[in-house]
Amino acid sequence: MLLIADSGSTKTSWCVSDSDNTGKFYSTNGINPFFRTTEDIVAELRKDLLPKLKKEISTVYFYGAGVVNEEKADVIKNALSQLFPGAALEVESDLLAAARSTLGAKSGIACILGTGSNSCLYNGKAIVAHVPPLGFILGDEGSGAVLGRKLVGDYLKGIMPRNLSAKFKEKFPLQYANFLKSVYKEEKPNRFLAGFVPFLKENIEEEYCDEIVRNAFDDFITRNVAKYKGYQQLSVCFVGSIAFHFQEQLLEVLDEKNITPGTIIKEPLLNLLHYHLQNSKDE
Incomplete structure (x- = not known):
């Protein structure tokens, strides 16, 4: 077995x-x-x-x-x-x-969009090229950690629209110092930041939230997927909660860039x- x-x-x-x-x-x-x-x-x-x-x-x-x-x-x-x-x-x-899990024995590009992000070029048997993800400080575009980083940063700087800021404060009644401590002093700040992503999903009908997600996916494609030779002729597949729960935005960004979407699964x-x-x- x-x-x-x-x-x-x-x-x-x-x-x-x-x-x-x-x-x-x-x-x-x-x-x-x-x-x-x-x-x-x-x-x-x-x-x-x-x-x-x-x-x-x-x-x-x-x-x-x-x-x-x-x-x-x-x-x-x-x-x-x-x-x-x-x-x-x-x-x-x-x-x-x-x-x-997404390409099987076919060639293509496989991506992970979860708490972090990653990608590779796959020839149907092995990974043949890899753009380093670099973590949520230097990279991890499109990840839950980076989406959360943008959301928290906009909230603390007063950039988030007022109606959403009020909702955010009600849902996460943390002080300025609590946010900074969790990001800069505590363990696993990437998971802390990714924990704010459900707020984006709950409010995805708001233009502000929709734009954050689309821009993050645009960055992921530009800085990762587009680095693989022939990427527009290959199927691009995704695994992970971010790709799965924001499929609508992801598919539209892929379409705008003339990229063929493949399988999208959560796990x-x-x-x-x-x-x-x-x-x-x-x-």
Whole structure:
């Protein structure tokens, strides 16, 4: 049986293939090799995942944030080899998960638009080009963190329209100092900023909110997607909550730039299951 994982820093979603080619789904804490060790991954999964798995696992595909090189991949691979001795293991980046889940065996451009953003050129088998995302200070265009940064900045500077500013203050009754502390002093400021995105969604009929989202997507295309050779001849696919919940704005921006939209999904796990089941049949 196949076990597939899609992991971020806060949550890992697991899927076990079933006899009828559907899946059973579970979740555990996030497994990012920048913040976890092999030992604590083993301890946690032995307690929180293994008791739920009733049948022997033959292959594990793990996709995760933080899997940026062999050293980081080995942190996870060493844990999985202890938990599933004898199973075939593959540990890859969340970006390859985005590519496989949206493009399968076709070539194209795969993008992530969630708390952060990322993109790659994919040839149907591997990532062949990559524009660095650079995080929410230097990059991450189109991400939840950057959308939230714009929203909070406009609110604090008095740029946000008055009617929306009143709504924002009612929903987030924080003082000026609280905002600055959360962004500059606390851990995970990107998640703090991304937490304001639902306000944009709730008020997307307002021209101000709609424009923020469109401009962010325009920046993402210009500074990332347009850097790939032949991007206007390729299908451009998206994974992530921002792409999924703001599809209308995203599709219109793509159309304005003569870009062919591909699959847009919130999460890659179910598509990854189908991808690997199909590949196992073809082998």
